Amino acid sequence: MQQAATGADAAASPCAVHLADLTIAFRLADRSTFTAVRDASLSVADGEFVAIVGPTGCGKSTLLNAAAGLLVPATGTVEIFGAPLVGLNRTAGYLFQADALFPWKTSLENVAIGLEVAGTPRQEARDEAAAWLRRVGLGSFGDRYPHMLSGGQRKRVGLAQVLIRHPKILLMDEPFGPLDAQTRQIMGNLLLELWSADRKGVMFVTHDLEEAIALADRVVIMSAGPAARIIGDWTIPLARPREVAEIKLDKAFHDLHREIWAMLRDEVMKGYVQTGGLG
Amino acid sequence: MSRLTLLTLQILVAVVVIGLWQVLTSVPIFGTVLLPPFFFSRPLDVALRIVKWFADGTIWVHLWITLTESVLAFVIGSLGGGLVGFWFARKPLIAAVFDPYVKMINALPRVVLAPIFALWLGLGIWSKVALGVTLVFFVVFFNVYQGVKEVSPTVLANGRMLGMSERQLMRHVYWPSALSWMFSSLHTSVGFAVVGAVVGEYLGSAAGLGYLIQQAEGVFDVAGVFAGMVVLAAFVIVIDMLVSMVERRLLVWRPMAHDAHG
Ligand SMILES: Nc1ncnc2c1ncn2[C@@H]1O[C@H](COP(=O)(O)OP(=O)(O)O)[C@@H](O)[C@H]1O
Numbered sequence: 131m132q133q134a135a136t137g138a139d140a141a142a143s144p145c146a147v148h149l150a151d152l153t154i155a156f157r158l159a160d161r162s163t164f165t166a167v168r169d170a171s172l173s174v175a176d177g178e179f180v181a182i183v184g185p186t187g188c189g190k191s192t193l194l195n196a197a198a199g200l201l202v203p204a205t206g207t208v209e210i211f212g213a214p215l216v217g218l219n220r221t222a223g224y225l226f227q228a229d230a231l232f233p234w235k236t237s238l239e240n241v242a243i244g245l246e247v248a249g250t251p252r253q254e255a256r257d258e259a260a261a262w263l264r265r266v267g268l269g270s271f272g273d274r275y276p277h278m279l280s281g282g283q284r285k286r287v288g289l290a291q292v293l294i295r296h297p298k299i300l301l302m303d304e305p306f307g308p309l310d311a312q313t314r315q316i317m318g319n320l321l322l323e324l325w326s327a328d329r330k331g332v333m334f335v336t337h338d339l340e341e342a343i344a345l346a347d348r349v350v351i352m353s354a355g356p357a358a359r360i361i362g363d364w365t366i367p368l369a370r371p372r373e374v375a376e377i378k379l380d381k382a383f384h385d386l387h388r389e390i391w392a393m394l395r396d397e398v399m400k401g402y403v404q405t406g407g408l409g
Numbered sequence: 410m411s412r413l414t415l416l417t418l419q420i421l422v423a424v425v426v427i428g429l430w431q432v433l434t435s436v437p438i439f440g441t442v443l444l445p446p447f448f449f450s451r452p453l454d455v456a457l458r459i460v461k462w463f464a465d466g467t468i469w470v471h472l473w474i475t476l477t478e479s480v481l482a483f484v485i486g487s488l489g490g491g492l493v494g495f496w497f498a499r500k501p502l503i504a505a506v507f508d509p510y511v512k513m514i515n516a517l518p519r520v521v522l523a524p525i526f527a528l529w530l531g532l533g534i535w536s537k538v539a540l541g542v543t544l545v546f547f548v549v550f551f552n553v554y555q556g557v558k559e560v561s562p563t564v565l566a567n568g569r570m571l572g573m574s575e576r577q578l579m580r581h582v583y584w585p586s587a588l589s590w591m592f593s594s595l596h597t598s599v600g601f602a603v604v605g606a607v608v609g610e611y612l613g614s615a616a617g618l619g620y621l622i623q624q625a626e627g628v629f630d631v632a633g634v635f636a637g638m639v640v641l642a643a644f645v646i647v648i649d650m651l652v653s654m655v656e657r658r659l660l661v662w663r664p665m666a667h668d669a670h671g
């Protein structure tokens with residue numbers, strides 16, 4: 131953690147995440163290679179909230195995994211606060227698309243574990259975890275196991291689990307994807323509230339353009355895969371603090387949405403054809 | 410169907426079967442007794458024999474011996490199978506080297522090992538424990554191996570991103586997953602421990618439920634054989650109930666099919 135920060139001091143104002151000309155390929159079972167992402171470049175400033183939107187299967191998760199250090203790109207560089215990323219990205223917290231809580235731990239233990247493995251005394255870690263559970267509105271759910279929670283509650287626990295470690299970068303992969311519209315709004319507001327209290331660089335992947343515009347400072351559009359690139363980059367000048375449901379009634383929101391959607395629609399159609407509509 | 414009706418029907422089955430048995434072995438039908446009591450005994454005789462065993466206390470030593478052997482076989486087999494399973498799953502090279510041998514030994518009907526164990530370890534409890542261990546070991550081994558291999562990649566990646574070292578991943582991710590698989594096979598492995606003990610006793614020993622049955626058989630004491638079987642069945646049911654209790658406690662974190670109904 132400390133190393134990346136020190137290295138960053140050298141540069142003027144280093145980006146939290148800087149992806150330069152990333153190409154990421156997978157080896158398939160028949161020994162051919164599949165290029166998921168080609169020459170993708172993206173910078174996220176410290177404290178900036180960037181949403182990444184693209185058709186399903188275009189390589190959004192792949193891009194996040196590269197920023198997390200879980201995947202090594204074939205070519206291109208990943209820089210974290212100005213320093214090249216080696217191994218796992220220790221400054222980042224990652225909220226995964228699929229269920230990632232430890233099913234054998236209670237919510238409280240799930241949230242506390244990030245501190246415990248870093249050497250915080252158990253009781254202290256648990257107290258801190260209880261405070262975080264209260265912050266995400268689950269104060270009385272500490273002794274429940276993940277299977278006893280609703281989808282939205284699990285995502286809240288996941289959020290607390292990641293944020294308790296105070297990561298300098300937050301990577302979120304369609305975190306509210308499986309939730310219903312109501313819950314998504316509540317979660318969006320919760321996220322904005324937590325993020326404004328302690329601003330960090332955020333890479334927020336979503337397939338929902340409205341959600342992207344409502345939450346982010348910048349919206350980035352990825353082309354349909356394979357060999358997906360970044361084809362659009364919009365600054366969202368909407369004022370903060372925002373209320374996710376209300377901002378969608380704003381005229382400025384509508385203008386932005388129309389403009390970005392015009393581009394995204396073509397890509398969605400392409401992606402739909404290429405994946406056989408299987409998404 | 411309500412619980413009461415179910416219970417009534419279940420008891421009815423036992424009453425009918427035992428009643429038929431009693432009638433067919435004691436009442437002549439068309440001049441002959443269909444099931445000669447010499448070969449089939451009578452429920453009443455069996456019951457009296459069981460009562461006698463408990464009344465004069467001769468059964469306890471046999472129960473105790475079988476229990477000891479089963480518990481030892483279970484503990485040793487589980488520890489061994491768990492550790493080796495875990496080790497193999499984390500070291501694919503070792504697993505690949507030993508794979509054909511593991512398959513070979515596992516394919517072997519374990520009963521054929523009983524004489525060897527009797528030869529090596531004598532007729533005391535340890536030859537029976539050894540037989541049980543060879544059964545329990547493989548059940549636990551395969552389950553722990555599977556448990557480590559089947560850890561969700563997302564949960565694993567999450568552990569890494571939360572800053573876990575390899576050792577912490579072992580403790581917080583691999584082990585719990587392996588244990589959950591092992592616990593889910595608890596009934597099977599406990600059952601095998603008992604099978605190993607009883608079969609071993611049956612093939613050569615001086616005490617235990619298997620010995621009791623074998624002795625009765627040797628003198629054509631069919632009532633004794635049936636009485637031994639009934640006590641053995643009750644013994645297994647009690648152990649199985651204990652296992653269920655332990656399982657419920659250990660696997661609280663796992664969704665149960667009946668969760669939704671409360
Ligand atoms: N491990 C893998 N092996 C082969 N192909 C993969 C692998 N992971 C992802 N892909 C492919 O890479 C593309 C991008 O995947 P992903 O990043 O998960 O898309 P999404 O934008 O929906 O998150 C998809 O076409 C997917 O099939």
Ligand SMILES: [Mg+2]
Nearest residue numbers: 190191227303
């Ligand atoms: Mg994805």
